Amino acid sequence: MRSTGPGPAPEDLSTAAVDDWAAHDGVPMLATVARALCVLEHLDGLEAFRLPYPSVVQLALDRSAVAFLRNDARPPASLAELVQRCAQIPLEDWPLRLPTDAAGPDDLLIDPVSWRPTQLCHEWGEWEAHAQDPAVSHRDRLVIHGALERCQAYGEESAYAEFRRLLVQRPVLTTAEHFALHRDFALEPVWDLIDLIYPEVPRAMSRNGQYAVCGRCGTLLTPVSGGEWWCERDRCRRLGDPPVGRWIDAEQAGVVHQLEQPLRRHVTGPGLAEVDLERGLTALGLTVTMWPGFDAYDLLVVFSDGHRWAIDVKDWAHPGFLGRAARPVPPRPLYDEAFWVVPAYRVRERPDYRQTFERSRSASARGLLLVTDEELVNAARKRLRDIGTTTREETDHA
Known part of the structure; x- marks a missing residue:
């Protein structure tokens, strides 16, 4: 994203x-x-x-x-x-x-x-x-742009997708895991970037010699008073106390690395919503390409009749800011319909989310359709039925 x-x-x-x-x-x-x-x-x-x-x-x-x-x-x-x-x-x-x-x-x-x-x-x-300063540049933009340039120079769109998936699904790496990435030639164009954006984690993030990784989002949990753990992701906190997905022993693991904070906020967090949506759509039997055209948009969905959806996922807390950032989805790779998608919990927490977004967007984005991830999956399920295609979940149930 x-x-x-x-x-x-x-x-x-x-x-x-x-x-x-x-x-x-x-x-x-x-x-x-x-x-x-x-x-x-x-x-x-x-x-x-x-x-x-x-x-x-x-x-x-x-x-x-x-x-x-x-x-x-x-x-x-x-x-x-x-x-x-x-x-x-x-x-x-x-x-x-x-x-x-x-x-x-x-x-x-x-x-x-x-x-x-x-x-x-x-x-x-x-x-x-x-x-x-309208020309201000954020760290996440610099890194993502650098990854794009390297992968384009190599002509490896799959390398860029692999890099994005790494940042989303593996924000925490042990020394051995970090070293292993340098043997993954799919990531060769961005090896140097990985070293820069995964700094060492201070021991203050551990408790009793153990680091705790969130079982929902994969980021390191922060130890807080009372022996509890705190997750930095809004979505995780709203679901209750964060489950520990794995424990990392500080002595055995050596140095622990975590993706730097700007990228966790702007890439890992929204990326989790992207891969969740990918999972929901592929479960229906749809063909989904992540970050097509070197990240022209987030998901390209292809139906069995060739109809194509372009999707950009936006996990923003403030709908007004999201509205002001609204712009049409880029025209390529080609598609028939385009959507901006937000996680359903954002709209549940702010019933005026959609209306505030619509009031805030510019005239150039008036035709941009904002839906929730749940609404989009339901719309995909309905379209499959309308064109006479059995969904994968129906096949599995049968």
Whole structure:
């Protein structure tokens, strides 16, 4: 999946919307706080609260004080208190002038268990980065573009698909597993990139000499108080306590590597939704090609009568940002119908998800159809029946 930074759609800006997106309140202030929290995430321990703060952190503290005072609310007395509020007060309860679709029920910028930025926080922070510098480039884009260039130079589209599948399904590698990749000649064009994007994991991610890998998404679980484990993926947390898929003994495994965070957020996370959809469609007996045309879009689905669907999967927390990023699916490889797909749990959690997406998208994307993964699989099942094709699941059941 190619990630596109969110930004406002000028044609959608009414007078009220301009006021909502003004300089020192509402959306810009919230986006600045989110960006500051993302910066703090990469500072170690008490360093995050040591003066002088990084410039965006100081700006966030200053702006939040002004915003709270303007709305007759007590401003945070310190950076620590601001962070605490981000973990305890849902965005819809902040004393800010925000658009009605700026946040969903119970949305927080900081996860109260891990005290790390939520996915929504990262999306707000990225909006701020793009608002300040339209030419900003993200690490995930640089890596994916580099992989594309190498695989295109080799003429190996399958190598690119193998690389993408590695990032999605194997974000954690032991020393032996990491070494074995260099004997996999299908990945030869990207061997050097793999070394760069799978850094060593600190021992702080282990407990009692054991690393825990999430049984749902395959990322390393973070040890938290009370002997519990925390998963960084929204989808996993909403399903309850994360199951441990495997334990890695720190002494026996040697160095443990994990895919770097920007790629886990922008490639592994959405990629899990992509391969889940692939699994659901192939279970019907459909032919599915992942990341066709060197990642022109995410899935190409071919029916028995030759009808072709092009699908882009988008696992975004904020439907407004997704709407602003909306664009038509690229025309090649050729297809008959195109869809943007979001995981069904996003729509269940925000009943206005689809409507907010539609309000936010530009005129050039008005014809883009947004459906959930469950709806798409059901539509594929119905189409197979309409053309008289027995689905694989019906054959297996018989």
